[in-house]
Amino acid sequence: MGTTLADIAAKAGVSQASVSRVINAKPGVSEDLRNTVIDAITALGMPVDKMQRNGTRLMAIVTPNMSNPIFPEFVTAITNLLAQRGFLVIVCSYTPSGTSEDGYLELLQSQPLAGVIFLGGKYDTKDSNLSVYGILTDRGIPAAFVNGAKRDMDGLYVSTDDAKAMTMALKHLTDLGHRRIGLLLGDRSHYPSIIKHKAALEFFEQQHIEHGSNMTAWTTYGVESGQMAAQSLIEGGATAIACASDELALGAIKATRSLGLNIPEDISVTGYDDSASMSFMAPSLTTVRQPVAKICLSTINALMAMMENKRLMARRDVILFDPELIVRESTGRCLRPRTSDDKD
Numbered sequence: 001m002g003t004t005l006a007d008i009a010a011k012a013g014v015s016q017a018s019v020s021r022v023i024n025a026k027p028g029v030s031e032d033l034r035n036t037v038i039d040a041i042t043a044l045g046m047p048v049d050k051m052q053r054n055g056t057r058l059m060a061i062v063t064p065n066m067s068n069p070i071f072p073e074f075v076t077a078i079t080n081l082l083a084q085r086g087f088l089v090i091v092c093s094y095t096p097s098g099t100s101e102d103g104y105l106e107l108l109q110s111q112p113l114a115g116v117i118f119l120g121g122k123y124d125t126k127d128s129n130l131s132v133y134g135i136l137t138d139r140g141i142p143a144a145f146v147n148g149a150k151r152d153m154d155g156l157y158v159s160t161d162d163a164k165a166m167t168m169a170l171k172h173l174t175d176l177g178h179r180r181i182g183l184l185l186g187d188r189s190h191y192p193s194i195i196k197h198k199a200a201l202e203f204f205e206q207q208h209i210e211h212g213s214n215m216t217a218w219t220t221y222g223v224e225s226g227q228m229a230a231q232s233l234i235e236g237g238a239t240a241i242a243c244a245s246d247e248l249a250l251g252a253i254k255a256t257r258s259l260g261l262n263i264p265e266d267i268s269v270t271g272y273d274d275s276a277s278m279s280f281m282a283p284s285l286t287t288v289r290q291p292v293a294k295i296c297l298s299t300i301n302a303l304m305a306m307m308e309n310k311r312l313m314a315r316r317d318v319i320l321f322d323p324e325l326i327v328r329e330s331t332g333r334c335l336r337p338r339t340s341d342d343k344d
Helices: 005-012 016-023 031-043 070-084 101-108 131-139 162-175 191-206 223-235 246-258 292-308 310-315
Strands: 058-064 088-094 113-118 143-146 156-160 181-185 216-218 240-243 268-273 286-289 318-321 324-326
Touching: 005 016, 005 031, 016 031, 031 310, 058 070, 058 101, 070 088, 070 292, 088 101, 101 131, 113 292, 131 143, 143 292, 156 162, 156 292, 162 181, 162 191, 162 240, 162 268, 162 286, 162 324, 181 191, 181 223, 181 246, 191 216, 216 223, 223 240, 223 246, 240 246, 246 268, 292 310, 292 318
Parallel strands: 058 088, 058 113, 113 143, 143 156, 156 318, 181 216, 181 240, 240 268, 268 286
Antiparallel strands: 286 324
């Protein structure tokens, strides 16, 4: 006969109702009670996730609008890995005009979640209110935050090394003879863009390359916004543009063509992510690849460990992965220095 609620309740010295609330991740359970019940389950030889209601193990992925092709890549990899481990995945994709990240967290509050993986959210934005994530902490649900920065809350932080990624792109461009390099970044409050910007300024200083503030453009992520921001960099005399995402890089390519210039003869462009279609566009995009498969596997393995031992949740571990520069057709040697007085 398998382990029953009565067995666990007797071992823990609590009621069967309390055991049920812990197993099904119900709200209103104290951390002491949760740890007591989990210790009892472990002592009886059964991991707590095996005891969830109806044998169902649920994991949630909370992600921004998946129009950015890198997010579906993460979702697909994570979903496949979790399915192999017997988890059913709930994908919550929020948009400006739809359900918000906060709204999804409220909806998920009634679900018996084993864990949550975030691919974006308030945690990756400077000075944001992080109290909404307390819903998970209060229920003892492990959380992993991908591609952000370590914040003052429990969870696992997994990311590609953004500083190294930007340095790789800039070294590639300078090796090609570029000195007038524009930076096309996301929102000023977005930690990945902040980290890339800081790394770029350090690189320019080390290489004794002048970089005026007019050579950095901050914008929202997207092709259209990237095109508008890139135009100002090109008109300012940039011979190359290092972008914080592949979407922004596509915008920079569109801006180049709209000004009657060629890639890479007039302007070199680098992206970041290496989403699936970047090798098939014309010209194919030189970009910095995120190791999506490695990030996803590491994230899930760490979540499994936290599910087995809830005390690991409070460690706030940070795991950084090395990026890889993928050189394609959108970058070439700087044929001539451009200035803001150039006529196109």
